[in-house]
Amino acid sequence: MRYMATYDLMETMRNTNEWLGATASALANYPAVAALPNPMVQWMAAWGDVTERSFARMVAKPDWGIYSVVGADGQDHVISVETVVERPFGDLVHFAVQGRPQKARRILLVAPMSGHYATLLRSTVASLLPDAEVYITDWHNARDIPVSKGKFDVEDYTLYLVDFMRALGPDINVIAVCQPAPLTLAATAYLAELDPDAQPQTLTLVGGPIDPDAAPTEVTDFGNRITMGHLEELAIQRVGFKYPGVGRMVYPGLLQLSSFMSMNADKHAKAFTNQISRVARGEAKDHDKHNKFYDEYLAVMDMPAEFYLSTVERVFKNREIALNEFTVGGHKVDIGKITNVAVKTVEGSKDDISAPGQCAAALPLCTGLPDEKKAGYIEIGAGHYGIFAGKSWRKRIRPLVLDFIDQNAGSHAEQAKRKRAKKAAPRLKAVGN
Incomplete structure (x- = not known):
């Protein structure tokens, strides 16, 4: 194909x-x-x-549709979506609340690159905006990225996250939702070892497949039932002549959508x-x-073929994150190097995509982290969507996550101070000259 x-x-x-x-x-x-x-x-x-x-x-990227937020002063404050870091395969964007003082609580939402746009987390963003400065990874549709921009696999994804965290500073609180949880954990460990002054303050992993074999589901066990050659033949195609990414190998959004809908065909037909x-x-x-x-x-987007295939092979088949054997650019990432980033996992008891146990597997991997900096939570009765965007998120999980962030607030104040001083030094030197 x-x-x-x-x-x-x-x-x-x-x-x-x-x-x-x-x-x-x-x-x-x-x-x-x-x-x-x-x-x-x-x-x-x-x-x-x-x-x-x-x-x-099916071919239109949805708008964020978040126009204002009520501030502590009782007034509506207009929201503008501003790009902080711009990259070929994805940007780091900030939901800037105009006329409101900067919130001390700063959150980076890591959105999945799994067929839908980052706007899938629209309600998650809206729920956090009244209480925090919110940033999100806005991944691009692969069909719109020229072949000249190169490849994008799980290692590139991890390095994008590393750069985004560096740009935001060590007082950022990261929340990774679903698919990116394993790579966000790896990016945090990478920073903990190579650039400790840039590692985040807290890391919350929501319904992610850290160890797909901890509690296999039909979705996560898919990688074990198919060979990589067979998967490549079935799923991968070249972008056609209509789009800027003509010739790029992708897992097409339309093909992904047909797979999504076939899983609950009767339900969708009735709807x-x-x-x-x-x-x-x-x-x-x-x-x-x-x-x-x-x-x-x-509204679906094409995924780069190398990202999709390397995710299946390295995260699901070889379980490189679960076995702490993941490498980035030839460097072996050791999750045990995380020593002062508070880590929390969130799972839903009825999650049929990343079942309970898959995400919690992150905590035993953090061997260098003291127990008081680890936390795990299972929301009884919640499915996959509910733990980050549904009623369970709004009523119980969101308050718990914000409490977790507040409990660890200021723990990276010294690193933030050093990092800001390091950034300011070249500017002061230039002024002196």
């Missing part, structure tokens, strides 16, 4: 379905047709509206059938529950 023609065929199918939906909607809403006393006309218009919207969302019925009856709204969920769920 590693051909441009296959990639372009999928895009043609998507585009055709979007066109069919638009055509059905336009025909059914034409005055002469709409006047016909036949319920099938309303149904055709409804089917067209839902179909067009759904297939159009779309019900939505068409609501539109036909005039009960649906532009931002109703269905559209709010599927506008985000259907």
Whole structure:
């Protein structure tokens, strides 16, 4: 399947379905047709509206949609999304709250690069903004990255995180959600050994596969059931001529989406059938529950092939993080070198993607960390989504994470002071000259 023609065929199918939906909607809403006393006309218009919207969302990056936050003064403060570090495969962005004094509590959210955009964590960001300065990793769609920008695998991902943490300073509190948890742990250990003044103050790992074999699920055990050659043939294609990344090897977002939806095909089919019925009856709204969920769920991005394949091989098959055998640029990362970064794990008892035990496996790996700097929590009754964006996150997990951050606040004040002094030295020298 590693051909441009296959990639372009999928895009043609998507585009055709979007066109069919638009055509059905336009025909059914034409005055002469709409006047016909036949319920099938309303149904055709409804089917067209839902179909067009759904297939159009598959190639559009969602907006953050976070416009303001209420400050301690009771006023709404406008939010601007500002780029702090710009890189070919992903940026570090800051949700700057205009007119509000800088919050002492600073948080870096590490978003997954697993098919959806970082906007999947929109509600997580919104829940943290009133109480913290929030930064997030905003990964780019691989189809938009020219081949000339090079490769991007798990080691490159780890080094991106290292650079982002360095840019933010040692008083940053890192929260890694799901897929990036193992690589964020490795990036922290890398800094702890090679640049201790840049390591974060706290590290919270939420539902991540640190050790996929600790409690295998259908998702995490997938890597053990397929050979790398077979996986490459099934999943990898070249970006077609329509996009700037033409020729780049990727795991296409449309192919990922078909896999996501096939896991719960009956549930999705029922959801779309019900939505068409609501539109036909005039009960649906532009931002109703269905559209709010599927506008985000259907918006998918291509992953660099080398990142996807190296994740499966090194994190899931070879368990390099779990066995503390991960290397970056030829340097063996030792998780035991983490000695003064407080580490907390969060899991959901009903998580069917990263089951309880997979994320908590990070704590025994931190052999150099005293027990008082380790914490683990399992949210009873919560599934995967709930532990970072649902009711469980809002009501119980978020307050616990913020308390954990506050308990360790100031522990890296000395490192932050040294780092700022080191940054200021060249500027002072230049002024003196």
